[in-house]
Amino acid sequence: GDSVTQMEGPVTLSEEAFLTINCTYTATGYPSLFWYVQYPGEGLQLLLKATKADDKGSNKGFEATYRKETTSFHLEKGSVQVSDSAVYFCALNNGDDKIIFGKGTRLHILP
Amino acid sequence: GAGVSQSPSNKVTEKGKDVELRCDPISGHTALYWYRQSLGQGLEFLIYFQGNSAPDKSGLPSDRFSAERTGGSVSTLTIQRTQQEDSAVYLCASSPRSGGRTDTQYFGPGTRLTVL
Numbered sequence: 001g002d003s004v005t006q007m008e009g010p011v012t013l014s015e016e017a018f019l020t021i022n023c024t025y026t027a028t029g030y031p032s033l034f035w036y037v038q039y040p041g042e043g044l045q046l047l048l049k050a051t052k053a054d055d056k057g058s059n060k061g062f063e064a065t066y067r068k069e070t071t072s073f074h075l076e077k078g079s080v081q082v083s084d085s086a087v088y089f090c091a092l093n094n095g096d097d098k099i100i101f102g103k104g105t106r107l108h109i110l111p
Numbered sequence: 112g113a114g115v116s117q118s119p120s121n122k123v124t125e126k127g128k129d130v131e132l133r134c135d136p137i138s139g140h141t142a143l144y145w146y147r148q149s150l151g152q153g154l155e156f157l158i159y160f161q162g163n164s165a166p167d168k169s170g171l172p173s174d175r176f177s178a179e180r181t182g183g184s185v186s187t188l189t190i191q192r193t194q195q196e197d198s199a200v201y202l203c204a205s206s207p208r209s210g211g212r213t214d215t216q217y218f219g220p221g222t223r224l225t226v227l
Contacts, residue, residue, distance in 0.1 A: 032212045043115075044154075044202065044218040051213045089154065095212035098144065098170070103153035 002027040006090045006102035013080055014110050021075040021105050023064075023090035031092040033057075033066050033073040034099065038087045047075075047088070082109045113137070115219035117203050123225045124193055132188040132222045136205030143186050144216060145178060148200040157201075160186060193226045200224070 006023040013019060025033065035047040035057070048057030053068035062077045073090060090102040116135045124130050136143050145157040156170040160180040171177070175193075180186040190197055200223050204216040 030212075034215075036218075043220040044204075046215050046217075049213075049215065093212045093214065098156045098159055098167070099154075099216060100156075101146075101154040 002031070002092060002094050002100045004090050004092055004100050004102040006088075006105055008103070009087075009106040010108055011105060012108040012110065015082055016079045017109075019075070019077040019080045019084075019107070021088055021090075021107070023073045023075065023102060025071050025073065025090075025092050027071075027092055027094050027100075029094055030068075031094040033064070034091040034093065035062070035064055035073070035075050036089040036091060036101075038089065038104075040086070044089065080107075080109050082111050085109045115203055115205055115217055117201075117219040117222050119222060120220065121223045121225075123227065125227050126195060127192055129189065129191045130193055130224065132190075132201050132224070134186045134188070134203030134219060136184065136186070136203070137217055138184075140205035140207050140217070141183070142206045142208060142214070142216075143180055144204040144206075145186070145188050146202040146204065147172075148202055148221070150199075154202065157188070190224075193224075195226045198224055198226045 003026045032051045034049045036044045037047045048059040050057040050066035056065045064075045087104045089104045091099045118133045143160045147155045158178045159167040175191045178188045200221040202221045203219045206214045206216045
């Protein structure tokens with residue numbers, strides 16, 4: 001079945017460092033890919049998404065490119081801030097009405 | 112309008128008791144989902160409602176779990192005879208329509224259930 005694998009955390013970085021959180025997926029067909037973020041004490045919210053190969057999703061300085069050839073959707077940010085500390089979930093939707101989530105990666109940014 | 116709301120935000124119960132968790136989706140959203148978030152396990156799909164269609168219950172872990180959605184809006188997730196392994200955060204999400212792989216789901220803040 002469909003699945004999402006993302007790097008295990010926690011990931012700890014200093015402020016202004018470059019961030020990459022790896023995500024790969026297994027799916028039939030052409031799923032849409034998502035990154036959701038969960039800030040402390042809050043619910044999940046959509047960070048960005050891409051719906052077809054080579055699309056780039058971006059929001060709040062974060063980017064991810066849908067790479068069909070490597071079945072990946074890595075999340076990147078050039079300069080992280082303390083306020084980016086959260087849990088990040090990679091996910092896919094293959095059109096069968098439920099999102100398949102990765103296990104989440106906790107990110108700590110140190111001032 | 113307002114986002115997805117869930118109540119209670121926290122629930123502590125004793126093993127063997129029944130609990131009910133409530134979800135109010137975004138007004139006008141026809142699709143509603145329940146997920147479970149356990150420590151270290153990511154998010155697990157439980158059940159999905161779309162309009163008046165029969166719900167997709169394929170993710171419910173046992174027959175102790177059930178859910179209903181009244182009037183196509185509010186949903187209640189019921190767990191009977193709770194067990195300690197039911198302790199988790201239960202998340203509800205809604206989306207404007209269904210069947211679209213591009214659809215975004217909007218999540219509520221969750222209900223943290225602790226079974227003693």
